[in-house]
Amino acid sequence: MPLNLLENATMAVKTLNANRLRSGLTMLGIVIGNASVIAMVAAGQATQGYVTRQFESLGTNVLFVTPGDAQRGPGAGSTRADTLTLADAEAIAAEVPAVSAVSPEKSQRLRVTRGTAGTQANVVGTTPDYVPVRQISIAQGRFLSPVDNQSSMPVAVLGSAVAQTLFGWQDPLNQSIRVSNLRFTVVGVVASRGSSFGQNQDEAIYIPIWVMANQLTGQEAGKTSTSVQTIAVSTRQEAQASAAQYQITNLLRLRHGLLYDDDDFTVQSQQDLLTTAASITDMLVLVLGFTASISLLVGGIGIMNIMLVSVTERTQEIGLRKAIGAKGADLMAQFTIEAVILAVTGGLIGAGFGVGGIGLMVLLSPLEAGVSWGAIALSFSVSGGIGLVFGILPARRAAQLDPIVALRS
Amino acid sequence: MALIEFDRVSKAYGSGELTVQALRPISLTIRAGEYCAIVGPSGSGKSTAMAILGCLDRPTSGTYRLDGNPVDTMGANALAEVRNRTLGFVFQQFHLLPQLTAMENVMLPMVYANLPKAKRRSRASRALEKVGLGNRIHNRPNQLSGGQQQRVAIARAIVNRPQLLLADEPTGALDSHTSQSIMAIFADLNREGMTVIMVTHDRQVAEQCDRIITFHDGQVIKDSRAPGSLTR
Incomplete structure (x- = not known):
């Protein structure tokens, strides 16, 4: 009958403790592997949470209409990516009953200056409906009004970062700024919103979409052909x-004279985007976890190597143990348990480092990483399991050693 | 009563033209309670004979009965039990485990015999007292002298109360003074009824035994009563 587990474990701990440097180095692989699995999976899950929150912050009752067919790539179904027009946006607002607000948007990165101060900003041409659809709030002054749009007033509403850069602590209201040599009067400042998908939303300015179309990008004249990049609908x-998604699709097909299978636009709901993003981040978690698992595997191979060396070095001990009555099964158990203890201890230490890494991540990044007990x-x-699997080969070698050869070596 | 019966036991290593006949067929009987020395030059087969005696190696042909049991046909686990309960080993290089204390080294055979812990402790201390090491039981081997280490090894060999004690050059690594005290322990154990067989190079050591078996070229060439046995 082989020895009981506890007895073997105490013996193994004694042996490993007698050779601390080697035990430590053997564990290192597992420590790193385990730490990276825990930290990577946490990072992946945190990214997933972050992306989901970003989408949800846009409002779940928002639809985005964009040119081109997303299923076939941008511009597919039509050779151009400017198939959506302001007139489409107005038609949606007028004819789709489920819609409460429609915000056509046309934006471009341009240089915004005031005297010698200047910055690159995302210049967004839009309408008053931008406020309810995008759920922004005004910190100072007002947003664009219907009159601004109808009469193409050269007015601008600044994102908080742009206001800070151009005006510092001065009051920007009623001051003038320049965008590509056009003069605008500041009528309001938007409250800070932070960044979304890597773009700082505070580094934006908002101007009437007509001004954007006719004077800044300077391409169009007529209302029907004024293209937009996005129509955001709430x-x-x-x-x-x-229901709105369905109605908008039908309306636009009618307006563009299309059959069902050659759409030159895409209507995406927040839910669609969320699903797409979730499938991407799921893959991210999987890839991160898989990559980290490889280091765990390498750690296991490290344990096997050292245990094989250990068996060779301890041939005499093995011979002696056999001479005083140890059976093959006893030695098998002894060496397997040593490997398992090494791996599990390494796993524990690695988990500690992993949790530490997660703490660091929370401290240094916007990710809200949590310690997943499941991952640990x-x-x-x-x-x-790795200790068990990679311990078996060395243990078998020990168990099968011929005692007389072992003692004479 | 015969404790050991070798019936035309032989041992060959290798095969074909490279075969080395370590032991020619030899027949030998050793009775319970004997005190034997096995002597001979290196390569004479005495170590091979010792390995077979100790159930560490199997004969190529012939039968070996230990206490009436044919050990050459036993399985590996049964042999492990024989080594554990019936045999005790003492080696030239002591072979103590460095990470264990003297006490723990002595307890090791009882661990493999699955004895309860309390029993191990009391038996191990008795064995250590018997070899005159009652006070250094918690030292590790590297904190003990050669003689002390060999005493620990003897205590380990006798702790399961074996019938047969096998010693391979037990004084080979010790100075003559220490050798004498180790030999005294063997003589004591033999007087109490334990069968002792030792392999040695040292004539003086051999002559303290009762019987000297001389090996040469894989054969027993002389089997005699030692002069020391007459005076005892």
Whole structure:
């Protein structure tokens, strides 16, 4: 009958403790592997959470109409990516009952200056509906008014970062700024919103879309051909999003004279975007976890190597143990347990480092990473399993040593 | 009563033209309670004989009965039990485990015999007292002298109360004074009824035994009563 587990474990701890440097170095691979699995999975999940929150912050009752067919790539179905027009936006507002606000948007990165101060900003041409659709709030002054748009007033509303850069602590209201040599009067400042998808939303200015189309990008004259990049639409209720999506699709097909299979536009709901993003971030978590698992595997191979060396070095000990009555199974158990203890201890230490890494990530990045007990339990049991699997070969070698050869060596 | 019966036991290593006949067929009987020395030049087969005696190696042909049991046909696990309960080993290089204390080294055979912990402790201290090491039981091997280490090794060999004690050059690594005290322990154990067989190069050591078996070229060439046995 082989020895009981506890007895073997105490013996193994004694042996490993007698050779601390080697035990430590052997564990290192598993430590790193485990730490990276825990930290990477946490990073992946945090990214997933971050992306989801970004989408949700846009409002779940919002639809985006963009030119080109997303299923076939931008511009597909038509040779140009300017198939959406302001007239489309107006038609949606007038004819789709589920829609509460429509914000056509046309934007470009341009240089914004005031005297010698200047900065690159995302210049967005839009309408008053931008406020309810994009859920922004005004910190100072007002947003664009219907009159501004109808009479192409050269007025601008600044993002908070742009206001800060151009005016510092001065009051920007009623001051003038220049965008590509055009003079604008500041009528308002938008409250700070932080960044979304890598773009700082505070580094933007908002001007009437007509001014944008006719004077800044300077391409169009007639109303029907004024193209827009996005038409953001909000519905009265969240539950109406899919109805609105359907109605907008039908309306635009009618207006563009299209059959069902050659759309030159895409209507995406927040839910569609969320689903797409979730499938991407799921893959991200998987890839990160898989990459980290490779280091865990390498750690396991490290344990096997050192245990094989250990068996060779301890031939005499093995011979002696056999001479005083150890059976093959006893030695098998002894060496396997040593490997498992190494792996599990390494796993524990690695989990500690992993949690530390997560703490650092929370401190240094906007990601809200959490310690996933599932990931810890998983990598813990995986490292135990690795010890078991990679311990077996060296242990078998020990068990099969011929005692007489072992003693004479 | 015969404790050991070798019936035309032989041992060959290798095969074909490279075969080395380490032991020619030899027949030998050793009775319970004997105190034997095995002597001979290196390569004479005495170590091979010792390995077979100790159930560490199997004969190529012939039968070996230990206490009436044919050990040459036993399985590996059964042999492990024989080594654990019936045999005790003492080696030239002591072979103590460096990470264990003297006490723990002595307890090791009882661990493999699955004895309860309390029993191990009491038996191990008795064995250590018997070899005169009652006070250094918590030292590790590297904190002990050669003689002390060999005493620990003897305590380990006798702790499971074996019938047969096998010693391979037990005084080979010790100075003559220490050798004498180790030999005294063997003599004591033998007087209490334990069968002792030792392989040695040292004539003086051999002559303290009762019987000297001389090996040469894989054969027993002389089997005699030692002069020391007459005076005892």
